[in-house]
Amino acid sequence: MSASKPRTLFDKVWDAHVVERLEDGTCILFIDRHLVHEVTSPQAFEGLRMAGRKVRRPDLTIAVADHNIPTIDRRNGIKEEDSRIQVETLEANVKEFGVPYIPILDVRQGIVHIIGPELGISLPGQTLVCGDSHTATHGALGALAFGIGTSEVEHVLATQTLLQKPAKNMQVNVTGGLPFGTSAKDLILAIIGKIGTAGGNGHVIEYTGDTIRALDMAGRMTVSNMSIEAGARAGMIAPDETTFEYVKGRPYAPKGAAFEQAVAYWRTLPTDAGASYDKVVQVTANDIAPMVTWGTTPEAVVPVTGVVPGLEEIADEGVRAQRQRMLDYMGLTPGQKMTDLKVDVVFIGSCTNGRIEDLRAAAAVAKGRKVAPGVRALVVPGSGLVKQQAEQEGIDRILIESGFEWREPCCSMCLGMNPDKISAGQRCASTSNRNFEGRQGIGGRTHLVSPAMAAAAAVTGRFADVRELG
Amino acid sequence: MEKFTKLTAPAAPLPMANVDTDKIIPARFLKTIKRSGLGVHLFDPLRYDKDGKERPDFVLNQEPFRKAEIIIAHENFGCGSSREHAPWALLDFGIRCVIAPDFADIFHNNCFKNGILPVRLPRAVCDQLMEDARLGGNARITVDLERQVVVRPNGEEIPFQVDPFRRHLLLNGLDDIGQTLQHAAKLDEYEAKRRAEQPWQPAIPATIA
Numbered sequence: 001m002s003a004s005k006p007r008t009l010f011d012k013v014w015d016a017h018v019v020e021r022l023e024d025g026t027c028i029l030f031i032d033r034h035l036v037h038e039v040t041s042p043q044a045f046e047g048l049r050m051a052g053r054k055v056r057r058p059d060l061t062i063a064v065a066d067h068n069i070p071t072i073d074r075r076n077g078i079k080e081e082d083s084r085i086q087v088e089t090l091e092a093n094v095k096e097f098g099v100p101y102i103p104i105l106d107v108r109q110g111i112v113h114i115i116g117p118e119l120g121i122s123l124p125g126q127t128l129v130c131g132d133s134h135t136a137t138h139g140a141l142g143a144l145a146f147g148i149g150t151s152e153v154e155h156v157l158a159t160q161t162l163l164q165k166p167a168k169n170m171q172v173n174v175t176g177g178l179p180f181g182t183s184a185k186d187l188i189l190a191i192i193g194k195i196g197t198a199g200g201n202g203h204v205i206e207y208t209g210d211t212i213r214a215l216d217m218a219g220r221m222t223v224s225n226m227s228i229e230a231g232a233r234a235g236m237i238a239p240d241e242t243t244f245e246y247v248k249g250r251p252y253a254p255k256g257a258a259f260e261q262a263v264a265y266w267r268t269l270p271t272d273a274g275a276s277y278d279k280v281v282q283v284t285a286n287d288i289a290p291m292v293t294w295g296t297t298p299e300a301v302v303p304v305t306g307v308v309p310g311l312e313e314i315a316d317e318g319v320r321a322q323r324q325r326m327l328d329y330m331g332l333t334p335g336q337k338m339t340d341l342k343v344d345v346v347f348i349g350s351c352t353n354g355r356i357e358d359l360r361a362a363a364a365v366a367k368g369r370k371v372a373p374g375v376r377a378l379v380v381p382g383s384g385l386v387k388q389q390a391e392q393e394g395i396d397r398i399l400i401e402s403g404f405e406w407r408e409p410c411c412s413m414c415l416g417m418n419p420d421k422i423s424a425g426q427r428c429a430s431t432s433n434r435n436f437e438g439r440q441g442i443g444g445r446t447h448l449v450s451p452a453m454a455a456a457a458a459v460t461g462r463f464a465d466v467r468e469l470g
Numbered sequence: 471m472e473k474f475t476k477l478t479a480p481a482a483p484l485p486m487a488n489v490d491t492d493k494i495i496p497a498r499f500l501k502t503i504k505r506s507g508l509g510v511h512l513f514d515p516l517r518y519d520k521d522g523k524e525r526p527d528f529v530l531n532q533e534p535f536r537k538a539e540i541i542i543a544h545e546n547f548g549c550g551s552s553r554e555h556a557p558w559a560l561l562d563f564g565i566r567c568v569i570a571p572d573f574a575d576i577f578h579n580n581c582f583k584n585g586i587l588p589v590r591l592p593r594a595v596c597d598q599l600m601e602d603a604r605l606g607g608n609a610r611i612t613v614d615l616e617r618q619v620v621v622r623p624n625g626e627e628i629p630f631q632v633d634p635f636r637r638h639l640l641l642n643g644l645d646d647i648g649q650t651l652q653h654a655a656k657l658d659e660y661e662a663k664r665r666a667e668q669p670w671q672p673a674i675p676a677t678i679a
Contacts, residue, residue, distance in 0.1 A: 024635045026633075026635050040552070043503065059674055098676065100677070123671075198546040297488055417501065436490045438515050
């Protein structure tokens with residue numbers, strides 16, 4: 001690729017990391033940051049051990065346990081044996097291979113995608129990978145960040161590179177102001193509803209437009225986080241003053257003159273005028289409403305003012321059968337108003353919505369109100385530092401007084417690998433990212449919403465339009 | 471990794487789109503530190519009822535599909551998580567090939583790394599193959615990676631495309647790391663250049679204290 005041809009943000013970050021281009025176009029891509037957790041790494045370390053290989057760059061690697069650790073009584077250890085073995089295995093592996101590790105009881109422990117940006121480990125322009133599909137989160141900083149499988153985790157540990165072919169470029173351009181009562185979560189759910197869960201397959205999505213520029217970093221991370229739910233390999237947002245301001249002063253970010261040098265480089269990253277995308281989607285933010293998913297795929301989403309959609313317009317028999325299966329699983333009938341659906345459980349947290357801004361939004365709705373009788377409401381901060389900040393701001397007290405449970409940071413009920421699960425038939429308003437069958441517990445019914453909408457569901461006992469709560 | 475050259479086996483029709491990784495292997499089964507043993511949990515939500523009994527209407531609970539080595543499905547197979555437990559579960563059950571109109575990216579990648587061949591064929595062809603697969607006991611579908619064809623029970627050959635590099639690795643059962651390490655000199659060179667050009671890139675300290 002010639003240097004003069006206009007390039008996208010993705011092209012620039014990609015080009016800067018190509019170690020070698022093989023004959024068929026596969027590239028050996030250098031990886032700047034490798035985040036490791038307990039679920040997708042044991043077999044990778046085992047592979048290294050069996051082959052007598054080392055971790056090539058422990059100085060670019062960091063490990064933390066987040067998926068299946070308990071959110072209460074953590075000091076007493078992990079009761080579930082298989083979870084404990086996984087965490088102990090990680091601890092033994094990081095010791096054996098000299099990988100930096102954040103212990104479970106450290107205040108900086110948290111969900112890997114929350115702590116990366118928070119600690120200044122994830123930076124603009126980097127390539128960043130993790131054995132977890134929501135790695136796309138870090139793309140909000142202007143990094144090329146994507147999820148990998150365990151074989152690739154082993155490959156990165158051994159070589160600090162990946163074998164990859166360049167993705168195609170897709171632009172999702174969002175314009176207009178987000179209306180009152182809506183947030184980045186409603187925006188990304190609306191985008192996925194529009195382009196579908198396979199809409200981004202084979203592509204890296206770059207989110208552009210004045211709506212994206214106006215989002216704070218937390219909002220940008222929420223948007224980029226769910227790129228995988230649109231099928232995209234990664235999501236990216238060009239770094240700007242908001243990004244630099246966010247990164248400045250973070251514990252592991254460059255400092256002083258090094259920071260200025262870094263910013264000078266980061267300013268060269270945004271997409272050049274005249275660069276072309278393989279696919280372009282335009283989205284208008286002005287008419288977005290608070291969103292609620294009704295099915296078992298994130299594209300099955302409607303505004304809270306809407307109803308469960310019918311089947312009559314679906315021509316394809318297979319698609320219709322699948323819709324029917326979703327309705328049966330979710331216990332819904334076409335035409336039901338979303339605001340008539342009662343909830344049993346509310347979950348606020350996850351790498352999608354576990355940041356301080358999300359907890360503030362939930363607390364603003366919960367303040368002075370009580371969790372509805374019969375509703376179990378759980379708040380799981382994304383990291384120990386988020387939890388600490390929330391406690392300094394009194395957010396924990398607001399939520400606890402309302403009747404929410406205030407927990408220790410981890411992935412928790414997003415995927416129910418730890419004891420935080422919902423039961424069969426229970427309906428959950430969740431700020432997480434996936435509403436797949438059984439995701440939050442066998443037979444559980446997940447509806448994805450924003451933190452404000454989750455809090456509104458908690459205090460009303462049903463899906464309420466947060467704009468009407470005032 | 472086991473080589474993949476040519477496979478003749480029963481194929482299980484799974485006429486569903488968006489078969490996600492939580493359907494292939496739910497998160498509660500990810501608490502293993504091994505690659506093996508997940509086959510019994512493959513497609514758990516579809517294969518077993520809430521009491522853990524087999525659902526007789528699910529294809530892998532029927533003969534001859536209990537011995538299926540190929541799965542034929544609809545669009546966007548493998549969407550969702552990056553968990554490699556999904557291909558491990560397929561492999562542990564005995565599946566070596568998945569045929570679908572398209573695949574989710576990460577899953578597609580993960581298949582190749584575990585000796586599973588994902589084959590993209592148009593929806594109409596997949597539907598035809600599903601009908602073939604349902605012909606019963608003697609219906610076998612052949613997937614020939616060397617010649618890049620799927621052979622229907624009636625002998626008709628359907629060509630398919632596959633990335634040449636991935637094909638090479640699968641045919642020879644080669645692992646990626648060994649391949650990459652052949653380029654170690656280039657990698658050393660790149661790292662040195664990067665240190666010189668971007669001295670500000672911070673290292674992560676060995677002790678996070």
